[in-house]
Amino acid sequence: MPSSPVDHARTGVRPTMKDVAAAAGVGLKTVSRVVNGESGVRDGTAERVREAIEALGFRRNDSARLLRTGRTASVALVLEDISDPFSSALSRAVEQVAAAEGCLLFTGSSGERADRETELALAFCARRVDGLIVVPAGDDHRYLLPEIASGTPVVFLDRPAGGIDADAVLSDNAGGARRGTAHLIAHGHRRIGFIGDLRAIHTAAERERGYRAAMAEAGLPVDDRWVDCGPTDRARVGEAVRRLTAGPDAVTALFTANNRVTLAALHHLPAERRPAVVGFDDLELADLLTPGLTVVAQDPAALGALAARRLFARLAGDAGAPARLEVPTLFIPRGSGETPPNGI
Amino acid sequence: MPSSPVDHARTGVRPTMKDVAAAAGVGLKTVSRVVNGESGVRDGTAERVREAIEALGFRRNDSARLLRTGRTASVALVLEDISDPFSSALSRAVEQVAAAEGCLLFTGSSGERADRETELALAFCARRVDGLIVVPAGDDHRYLLPEIASGTPVVFLDRPAGGIDADAVLSDNAGGARRGTAHLIAHGHRRIGFIGDLRAIHTAAERERGYRAAMAEAGLPVDDRWVDCGPTDRARVGEAVRRLTAGPDAVTALFTANNRVTLAALHHLPAERRPAVVGFDDLELADLLTPGLTVVAQDPAALGALAARRLFARLAGDAGAPARLEVPTLFIPRGSGETPPNGI
DNA sequence: CTGAAAGCGCTTACAG
DNA sequence: CTGAAAGCGCTTACAG
Numbered sequence: 001m002p003s004s005p006v007d008h009a010r011t012g013v014r015p016t017m018k019d020v021a022a023a024a025g026v027g028l029k030t031v032s033r034v035v036n037g038e039s040g041v042r043d044g045t046a047e048r049v050r051e052a053i054e055a056l057g058f059r060r061n062d063s064a065r066l067l068r069t070g071r072t073a074s075v076a077l078v079l080e081d082i083s084d085p086f087s088s089a090l091s092r093a094v095e096q097v098a099a100a101e102g103c104l105l106f107t108g109s110s111g112e113r114a115d116r117e118t119e120l121a122l123a124f125c126a127r128r129v130d131g132l133i134v135v136p137a138g139d140d141h142r143y144l145l146p147e148i149a150s151g152t153p154v155v156f157l158d159r160p161a162g163g164i165d166a167d168a169v170l171s172d173n174a175g176g177a178r179r180g181t182a183h184l185i186a187h188g189h190r191r192i193g194f195i196g197d198l199r200a201i202h203t204a205a206e207r208e209r210g211y212r213a214a215m216a217e218a219g220l221p222v223d224d225r226w227v228d229c230g231p232t233d234r235a236r237v238g239e240a241v242r243r244l245t246a247g248p249d250a251v252t253a254l255f256t257a258n259n260r261v262t263l264a265a266l267h268h269l270p271a272e273r274r275p276a277v278v279g280f281d282d283l284e285l286a287d288l289l290t291p292g293l294t295v296v297a298q299d300p301a302a303l304g305a306l307a308a309r310r311l312f313a314r315l316a317g318d319a320g321a322p323a324r325l326e327v328p329t330l331f332i333p334r335g336s337g338e339t340p341p342n343g344i
Numbered sequence: 345m346p347s348s349p350v351d352h353a354r355t356g357v358r359p360t361m362k363d364v365a366a367a368a369g370v371g372l373k374t375v376s377r378v379v380n381g382e383s384g385v386r387d388g389t390a391e392r393v394r395e396a397i398e399a400l401g402f403r404r405n406d407s408a409r410l411l412r413t414g415r416t417a418s419v420a421l422v423l424e425d426i427s428d429p430f431s432s433a434l435s436r437a438v439e440q441v442a443a444a445e446g447c448l449l450f451t452g453s454s455g456e457r458a459d460r461e462t463e464l465a466l467a468f469c470a471r472r473v474d475g476l477i478v479v480p481a482g483d484d485h486r487y488l489l490p491e492i493a494s495g496t497p498v499v500f501l502d503r504p505a506g507g508i509d510a511d512a513v514l515s516d517n518a519g520g521a522r523r524g525t526a527h528l529i530a531h532g533h534r535r536i537g538f539i540g541d542l543r544a545i546h547t548a549a550e551r552e553r554g555y556r557a558a559m560a561e562a563g564l565p566v567d568d569r570w571v572d573c574g575p576t577d578r579a580r581v582g583e584a585v586r587r588l589t590a591g592p593d594a595v596t597a598l599f600t601a602n603n604r605v606t607l608a609a610l611h612h613l614p615a616e617r618r619p620a621v622v623g624f625d626d627l628e629l630a631d632l633l634t635p636g637l638t639v640v641a642q643d644p645a646a647l648g649a650l651a652a653r654r655l656f657a658r659l660a661g662d663a664g665a666p667a668r669l670e671v672p673t674l675f676i677p678r679g680s681g682e683t684p685p686n687g688i
Numbered sequence: 689c690t691g692a693a694a695g696c697g698c699t700t701a702c703a704g
Numbered sequence: 705c706t707g708a709a710a711g712c713g714c715t716t717a718c719a720g
């Protein structure tokens with residue numbers, strides 16, 4: 001049952017407090033008092049104002065109010081790509097904390113491009129968001145120094161800031177990778193491959209560090225040909241899988257260092273002498289694969305919530321030294337990481 | 345190599361154009377001209393202004409500029425849950441179109457609650473976003489009539505608006521479900537179960553309609569016990585799977601009507617006499633399952649982009665009648681839908 | 689209890 | 705080429 005627009009709301013013309021004041025025959029401040037539920041307005045006056053508001057279809061312009069107030073009651077989140085499950089889980093967690101604080105949330109995707117990250121972060125600052133959370137794409141964040149100095153708190157998420165000392169909330173990337181690799185070693189693997197993201201990415205470097213630490217602790221050598229870092233597209237990862245799993249020196253197990261790498265690798269795994277696999281990041285159907293996919297799961301909900309809470313603590317006046325907060329990972333064995341070495 | 349904040353930026357104090365004007369010894373308007381790259385400023389003057397801007401660390405406050413301008417250069421997207429892959433894919437598509445139009449994007453999750461949808465949508469309107477895209481949680485959108493009448497265009501996405509006549513961009517839900525069901529019929533199935541979301545949800549009802557249409561076209565009866573609609577949590581879906589696949593009258597195939605239902609159903613599928621499965625919505629590892637999961641895939645990127653383009657067309661002055669735009673689905677056979685009926 | 693004035697940080701419309 | 709005044713839609717700080 002469609003109904004038609006109400007009469008009083010002429011298209012494109014929004015009544016202001018001034019209009020309401022004129023209609024009710026009162027001063028501007030009295031309208032403001034009624035709209036904001038302040039006390040000290042006689043019942044009759046308030047009633048007339050309310051009638052005028054109703055008749056004109058008045059709705060306060062929050063952007064104008066916030067200009068006077070000095071806050072915008074909004075925060076912004078710059079992520080890698082909102083359509084990535086990890087990013088969107090971060091976003092949900094940040095949104096929930098922001099909502100509890102009465103803040104609306106801007107989101108923007110950098111697409112892993114440093115210039116786009118900068119552009120978005122500065123655009124949000126130009127809007128004077130109350131605070132900013134950034135999942136870094138670039139490695140130099142000095143461009144944010146003036147904003148931070150001017151009073152806009154910035155918290156870095158998933159990866160630390162580059163070139164500046166700032167709050168950061170990170171996963172225990174090295175610890176998680178070490179745990180996953182140690183698991184493969186415990187199941188008898190000695191030649192374990194590592195396929196990761198570009199080394200320039202902090203999380204990728206940390207995970208490689210964890211992998212190497214586990215190997216070193218077990219007294220196992222790491223052949224440089226076992227470690228393959230680069231872009232996470234299917235072609236490159238497929239090539240890496242083929243190279244690592246071929247020939248007499250083939251690895252018997254693979255550690256795939258993020259969700260996209262794991263996904264691509266699973267599509268290219270050889271049918272024969274299938275290597276054991278442990279992946280970093282959980283995937284939605286991981287437990288339904290045959291065998292189930294063993295993973296080192298991150299906790300994006302915890303990461304996002306922690307970053308948001310840190311941001312609001314800063315907004316509430318917390319002036320402590322910048323801190324690096326770490327969120328533990330969860331190891332989930334499901335089968336693919338428990339396969340014994342083949343052909344040895 | 346952390347560096348310290350620059351001197352001129354005293355914490356919490358942002359210089360304004362007025363400060364710049366005073367520092368440069370020029371009028372406010374001249375600063376505005378330089379900041380906005382307008383012509384008609386002598387080189388020397390412009391240079392002095394630029395120096396003052398640099399020295400003070402001035403950055404224009406876009407919120408203030410936009411108040412005067414009457415636009416906010418922002419749009420908002422109210423979705424079901426940003427952490428859901430379908431929602432986040434919509435968000436990414438909307439963001440890309442918005443970015444091309446020079447707009448920043450607010451996102452908010454209703455959690456499928458009508459009151460929260462209303463609260464978010466009105467909060468965004470109060471901020472005077474230039475336009476709004478809503479994935480409905482509720483079924484009565486008359487509360488948006490005043491906003492629409494006041495000139496804020498609203499486009500509905502994934503589900504149509506309730507009680508008002510407005511633009512809507514939808515998947516071909518009925519057509520997709522019909523196609524998927526017909527496929528099961530073509531593979532010899534006669535007793536086909538349908539497990540769906542709450543009937544109150546438009547997409548759920550449409551998909552059931554498509555399922556029934558396919559059955560009717562094939563001259564097959566639909567036993568009411570084969571159709572199970574309700575919340576999409578694992579417990580309820582698991583119960584439905586058990587009920588539909590048990591006993592002598594067990595269905596030989598299941599149509600699972602959205603991603604969450606499919607996910608839950610896959611976890612509860614009986615090992616013996618495993619029914620054929622066709623799911624609505626694609627899943628990330630669907631092709632790696634054994635057998636691969638046959639799906640009716642939606643195209644969230646196309647849905648989001650179309651909705652956003654519609655919104656910006658409205659903003660550009662398109663005053664045509666509200667339209668309902670439909671995006672086709674894609675049928676992807678991968679194995680689970682091609683299993684023949686068992687035990688017949 | 690009520691409201692006129694000033695101001696938030698910009699731009700618009702004019703006047704020199 | 706340049707700038708003082710008015711205004712965007714509100715709130716703050718005062719005065720009655």
